[in-house]
Amino acid sequence: VTSQAGVVLEKLDNFVGQFGYAVPLDLGAKGSCQIGGNLATHAGGSRFVRYGPLRHAVVGIQAVLGDGTIVDSLNSVRRNNTGYDFSSLLVGSEGTLAVITAASLACVQRPIAVQAAMLLCSSFDDVKKVLLLARERLGENISALEMMDGAAVQLALSSLSHIRDPCPEVRSNFYVLAEAAGANTKLVNEAMDSFVESVLAAGVAENGVVSQDDSQCRDLWLSRESLLDAAMVASSAVFMYDVSLPLQ
Incomplete structure (x- = not known):
């Protein structure tokens, strides 16, 4: 285009x-x-x-x-x-x-099927392990993988009334938003289920939630995309950086 x-x-x-x-x-x-x-x-x-x-x-x-x-x-x-x-x-x-x-x-x-999951990790080392499991289990269906620290998520929840807590019963140091997308709904759902099960079985996530429909998927993404808005509501001085860091 x-x-x-x-x-x-x-x-x-x-x-x-x-x-x-x-x-x-x-x-x-x-x-x-x-x-x-x-x-x-x-x-x-x-x-x-x-x-x-x-x-x-x-x-x-x-x-x-x-x-x-x-x-x-x-x-x-x-x-x-x-x-x-x-x-x-x-x-x-x-x-x-x-x-x-x-x-x-x-x-x-444009993918026909999209499913998202929010996983709660206690350490950044666990976040890196989630990344490896995502590539292994989601394969070509992996569409996005975003990490948010717990302080940023809590800031969004306290500053913006339209943000829903993905796991209200648990607090964590890190939140990982994973998304799978593809042309086959059954295969995408199976890949996401396999990924979440493997993450929980490996003990690299304390808890997690998987979207059941498009509305829940949008809610999970809203918690990620509203972090900057939350920071600007909480403070008049916000400095934005776009940096790349090695995982080691």
């Missing part, structure tokens, strides 16, 4: 969804962030674990250089070996090389 830079991510995803496709990027700010900004900052998003970096989905980019020159590499061909790869150079450049004005993105098949 070819989109202008000012198109909001959620609107673009809804548009391609009419044809059974999805944009391989999902953010908590999807209702306000724009495609140009996503590309300029090389946004990662919660679907990174399944689709990889956003750069891999870029087929072409149109941009304006500082002297007004228009660089146009928009095309509908995924494999293009001609000339320099300007698109990859501009993704993540944050406007230092050019201003992105449009982009062609390779969309993915």
Whole structure:
């Protein structure tokens, strides 16, 4: 799909969804962030674990250089070996090389079945073990894997009235949100059940809850995507960072 830079991510995803496709990027700010900004900052998003970096989905980019020159590499061909790869150079450049004005993105098949689970872990070592079990048990169905510390979750629950406690009877140091998605509902559900059972059997999670319908799945995601809103309600000074750290 070819989109202008000012198109909001959620609107673009809804548009391609009419044809059974999805944009391989999902953010908590999807209702306000724009495609140009996503590309300029090389946004990662919660679907990174399944689709990889956003750069891999870029087929072409149109941009304006500082002297007004228009660089146009928009095309509908995924494999293009001609000339320099300007698109990859501009993704993540944050406007230092050019201003992105449009982009062609390779969309993915929109999954038919989606199921989420929230798991409670006592230590970060257990969180890492959950990650390994997720890759083993969910396989190609793994769609997202997000970690939240207990303090952030409690802040969201105390600051925002619309957030539901995923496990009200238990408090934990870490919360792991896992999502499985695919074309076959039965296979997705079986994979998620196998994953949750293996995590609990291995003792790397103290408790957990699995979504039973789309509404419960959205509630689990809301607890993750509302963390920034909760921080801004609780404090007037919020500093946001996007960093990558080794698991060791």
